Structures are given as C-alpha cells and as structure tokens.
Amino acid sequence: MTTILGVAEAVLYVSDLARARQFYVDVLGLAVSADFGDACFLQTGQHSTIILFDLVALEKRVSVIPAHGAHGRGHIALAIPSAELDVWRERLIAHGVPIEHEQTWSQGTHSIYFRDPDDNSLELIEASHYPLVWQRLNA
C-alpha cells in the first residue's frame, strides 16, 4: 500500500528574494516559516508550503539536498474558500495587483489569475475544485 496524500511543497524561482517575500507576505498574507537567505518558506494552510528560491544563489548553493532550478515563469494555484472570492479580488486590487484573468471551470468553480513581481503566474481557485475532481475520479 502506497499513498500520495497531497502536494506538500510547490516551488517558484525569483530574482529578488526580499521583494518576492514582501509580495507574498503583504499581498497574500502568508506567514514565513523559514528564511535561509537564498530560500524563503511561506506556509500555505496547515499541510503545504510555497518555497521561493533565489535562482542565482541556488545555482551557487552547496547542499546535501538534490539540486534544482528553472528559468522562466512558473505557476502555482492556491486554494481559497469560495465565500472569499470577492474579498480576495478586492484585496488584490487594493494592493495594486492587476487581475490578469478570471476563469469559470466546468465544475462550476472559479479562478482569479495575477502575477508575482517575477512574472510567475499565480491563481486563486475555489478549494472545492479538486475535491470535485477527486469525486469524479473515484465515482
């Protein structure tokens, strides 16, 4: 018996870690659980985290942890309560963050897309979305 319970860590690469950290703390209200100077851990709910890596520092890093790093624009979707869609949109606008796109999925759930300071694509999606996918998969 082997089980995957969920995504524990999702990663984005950034060019200015202090700027990125400030964005995720101020705009998304995330708490920093660790900051090693070249990597900043932002807790996303009880069971997962985002890790922001300074891409230049990462490429010079000597560590027992297996190496990784990618150039370009990453993507992460974060789950939010459906009841908070409107307040999340207002919060982004209040912080001067442009809403790039909004999408309603076939499941009836809704997403809001915007960018972080490194042009990574961020999405806020109703938390009910993947449980609905899961139900269909296991029907």
Add this chain to the structure above:
Amino acid sequence: MTTILGVAEAVLYVSDLARARQFYVDVLGLAVSADFGDACFLQTGQHSTIILFDLVALEKRVSVIPAHGAHGRGHIALAIPSAELDVWRERLIAHGVPIEHEQTWSQGTHSIYFRDPDDNSLELIEASHYPLVWQRLNA
C-alpha cells in the same frame, strides 16, 4: 478576511509528456484526471494536483489562461503517510528509480528524494511535517 487553505496546483515542465505521464502513473500510482495532449493533470490526494506541461507545446499554446513555462529542473514535494516510508522506498527501488538522497529534518520527519525522467527533483515527505511547522507558527 482572506484565507489561503493550501497549494491546489503545483507544476512541472517536461520534454516528453507521454513518458512523464507513464512515470507518474506507474511509479507514483497517481490517477490522471485530465490530459489535453500538452498538459496532463495528476490528482494528488483529494485537495491538490500536479500538472505536467509539455514545455515546447506550451510555448506555442494559444489560450485564455495566462502563459507560463520554465526551462530547467523543477521541484515538488509530495506528502505520504509516515507508516509508508519503507514501502515507498521499496516501490521506487522495484521500479528501478535511484534514491538520490534521504533527509531527516529538525522536526523529526523524513524525506526521500529521487528524479523524474526530465531530471525534476521529487521528494516524498512525511505528511506530519507541515502540520508541525504550522503548530510552531501558530504557537
């Protein structure tokens, strides 16, 4: 009131989507919830998903969904039950997947690192790890 409940989608970029899909289905036992030819959705528990994107196809894609894509080696950690650490290690070995590294964290939790066919860094981490981080953050 704005809340982030967790990571809903984490992304990896691959050069051969069919090969990558087979790895994630066979080695990790994940179920495919959608395959669009240039993107394959693999359900990871009830609340999250991994999306594998064909990087070459993604760069040619015309879509209303905001663009992204990165070259290099990504990283995702997946939560597993602590009781399954040994069977997961055996499963990887049985599939001929080399264990690149194992790590015990200061929380007492443990991770197993390996690579997907595109050299992305994958990690299996005890599901108790981030709840322990969360407890400390909220103490």
